[in-house]
Amino acid sequence: MSFDDPQAVASYAQGPLRLVPGFEALQRMAALLLEESVPVDGRVLVVGAGGGLELKVFADRQPGWRFAGVDPSREMLSLARSTLGVQAGRVDFHEGYVDTAPAGPYDAATCLLTLHFVEPGERLATLGQIRRRLWPGAPLVVAHHSFPQSGPDKARWLERYAAFAIGSGVPAANARKAIEAIARQLPVLPPDEDEALLRRAGFERVEQFYAGFTFRGWVGLNAGP
Structure with a gap:
């Protein structure tokens, strides 16, 4: 979809x-992973915050948390404000990429369905920008498409993605x-390359917590300076 197309954004x-x-379980799992270490008055950086879906889940679960939400699409940030409703006042929205976010430091960060x-080269830099905005030991939760890229394996996993979509009514x-x-x-x-990239960016104790056909999710902790 085009994230600047108002009709596409609306749906x-x-x-x-x-x-x-x-998807809904993925959001809950992300929240649970954050709750392992983020204090009740914590600050969370949400990269790719447009739409506001995970922000709404986090805000509803933890009324004391505050957020910085970053997204390059103005239309998607507008949708996030609408999704959050009265909770939007707890989020500082920033139009742009992670380098436009305040320096923090934050108690945790997420980047769901974005990376x-x-x-790949920019991805390493993006992960590094996130890490520099976190306290040492703070968690980063990521989830995105990640599946084998060799010919027959890639085709097989894409067919599974399509079958799931068709079964969901697409x-x-x-x-x-x-x-x-x-x-x-x-x-x-x-x-394996996604996981290695997280480690190269300065995250330790990297663990996979989610797998759903072509999607994978990991949590890692900022290794610090």
Whole structure:
């Protein structure tokens, strides 16, 4: 979808529910991982905050937390404010990329369904920018497309993605177009490279906590200076 197309943005919330296996559970798991260490008055950096879906889950669960939400799409940030309603006052919104976010330091960060849009070289820099905004030992929770990229393995996992989408009510023709676009346009990495990138960026105790067909999720702790 185009994140600057008002019509596409208006229907955004239905996309993850239909395309990401266990999407609501993924959000709850992310919140639980944050709650392991973030204090009741903690500050959380949310990268790729447009739409506001995870922000709403976090804010509803933890009324004392405050957030910085970063996203390059003005339309998506507007949707996030609408999604949050009265909770929007607890979020400082920043239009742009992570380098536009305040220096923090924050007690935790998340980056959900976002990093698969970022080229590997830029992804390492993005992870580094996030890490520099965290307290030592603070967690980062990420989840995004991450699956084998060799010919037959890649095709098999994309077919599974399409089958899930069709089973969720997405027209078959649209599902086919989606996997063709993912294969051509998204700089997806295989899981072992994604995990290695987190470590290269300065995160330790990196653990996979989620897998849903083509999606994977990890949590890691800022190793500090």
